[in-house]
Amino acid sequence: MRAYYILAINPGSTTTKIAVYKDQQCVLERALTHDRDELDRCGSVMGQKPLRQQMVMQALREAGQGQEQEHIVLDAVVGRCGMVKPLDSGTYRIGDKMVEDLSSGEASLHASSLGGLIARDIGDALGIPAFTVDPVVTDELVPQAKLTGMPGIERRSIFHALNAKAMARRACAELGKSYQNSRLIVAHMGGGITVGAHHYGRVIDVNDAMMGEGPFTPERSGALPLVPVIDMCFSGQYSRQEMVDLITNQSGMQALLGTNDLRVCEKMIKNGDSFAALVLESMAYQVSKQIGAMVAVLCGRVDGIVLTGGMAYSDRFTGQIKERVDLIAPVFVYPGESEMLAMAQGALAALQGSCRILEYE
Numbered sequence: 001m002r003a004y005y006i007l008a009i010n011p012g013s014t015t016t017k018i019a020v021y022k023d024q025q026c027v028l029e030r031a032l033t034h035d036r037d038e039l040d041r042c043g044s045v046m047g048q049k050p051l052r053q054q055m056v057m058q059a060l061r062e063a064g065q066g067q068e069q070e071h072i073v074l075d076a077v078v079g080r081c082g083m084v085k086p087l088d089s090g091t092y093r094i095g096d097k098m099v100e101d102l103s104s105g106e107a108s109l110h111a112s113s114l115g116g117l118i119a120r121d122i123g124d125a126l127g128i129p130a131f132t133v134d135p136v137v138t139d140e141l142v143p144q145a146k147l148t149g150m151p152g153i154e155r156r157s158i159f160h161a162l163n164a165k166a167m168a169r170r171a172c173a174e175l176g177k178s179y180q181n182s183r184l185i186v187a188h189m190g191g192g193i194t195v196g197a198h199h200y201g202r203v204i205d206v207n208d209a210m211m212g213e214g215p216f217t218p219e220r221s222g223a224l225p226l227v228p229v230i231d232m233c234f235s236g237q238y239s240r241q242e243m244v245d246l247i248t249n250q251s252g253m254q255a256l257l258g259t260n261d262l263r264v265c266e267k268m269i270k271n272g273d274s275f276a277a278l279v280l281e282s283m284a285y286q287v288s289k290q291i292g293a294m295v296a297v298l299c300g301r302v303d304g305i306v307l308t309g310g311m312a313y314s315d316r317f318t319g320q321i322k323e324r325v326d327l328i329a330p331v332f333v334y335p336g337e338s339e340m341l342a343m344a345q346g347a348l349a350a351l352q353g354s355c356r357i358l359e360y361e
């Protein structure tokens, strides 16, 4: 069987990661880091598209790839997909309707929306298909998890579906069980933090990464007491957009310590900053508490707990979480993410015809 070359693009809140795969083998990988000031100067998430796209093309050119490539001819491009309508897990073609929804309204809340848009632009320029896999809006919540006490407001599933499911499968392989037959809790701890209950292959509850739920993160507020937030909204000091920006990318560690980088926070702690130590402990405490909530979702029967995402590189941070939760079930620490490989595998299956390519309506 011939080999396929696939470009994967993954814009996160603090990085844009790219990789080229020959089938499932990674032949190029780059993590392009953005600091908050650089992103803020773009004005909005959609305003970041030229910057991130240029950086992707530059990195590909430098690696001897891109449109001028001589040795590698790409067969497909796959992008992490952002905030479109709730979808089943799977591989989707990035069609016109998806581009329209990725370019408008709520999609602009999170950088992952740019993954689909940049992938489609590059796919069109090269005349190859553009796909996306397990979008952040993958929705498998049970009805009990969706209902709130406020008619008209429903909880939603917005989370690190791609990496959480990939890492859950990795833990299952270690446990010698199938994903479809396991009960796991997966905490992805990156720019955003989501903690989900994986019940027999479906994520039946998870904190929404964007809408003010769960732990605070390197740059998000997480859950807040409502009435003080209402007071801020009506104070006349903030527009709606400013309030949304505040809770989605200018709170958390960024607001408390002036950095969204856990490595900087750890240096501050080493230099004797006791407030930085409290911030890190509090974030670990809140992640642990969210894991506790998911234990109840799984009726107390948990095969394993997975800690993953960029912050799982920190032994100090994962150590503090383990202290609180390792009595519940074995803890697996998988630093970083498998999003690139998971995307490439989804696109490869589509190219080989071994999975159904889903269309976004």
Ligand SMILES: Nc1ncnc2c1ncn2[C@@H]1O[C@H](COP(=O)(O)OP(=O)(O)O)[C@@H](O)[C@H]1O
Residues within 6 Å of the ligand: 011, 012, 013, 014, 015, 189, 190, 191, 192, 218, 260, 261, 262, 263, 264, 309, 310, 311, 312, 313, 314, 336, 337
């Ligand atoms: N080696 C490391 N040690 C400690 N923290 C790290 C390390 N690498 C990344 N991080 C932290 O992880 C967070 C970003 O996670 P990541 O999953 O890469 O982000 P994104 O959500 O943008 O994909 C940042 O706070 C970053 O400082």
Ligand SMILES: CCCC(=O)OP(=O)(O)O
Residues within 6 Å of the ligand: 011, 012, 013, 014, 110, 112, 136, 158, 159, 160, 190, 191, 192, 193, 209, 210
């Ligand atoms: C939109 C949900 C996923 C998320 O929060 O991603 P980051 O951690 O990359 O911001």
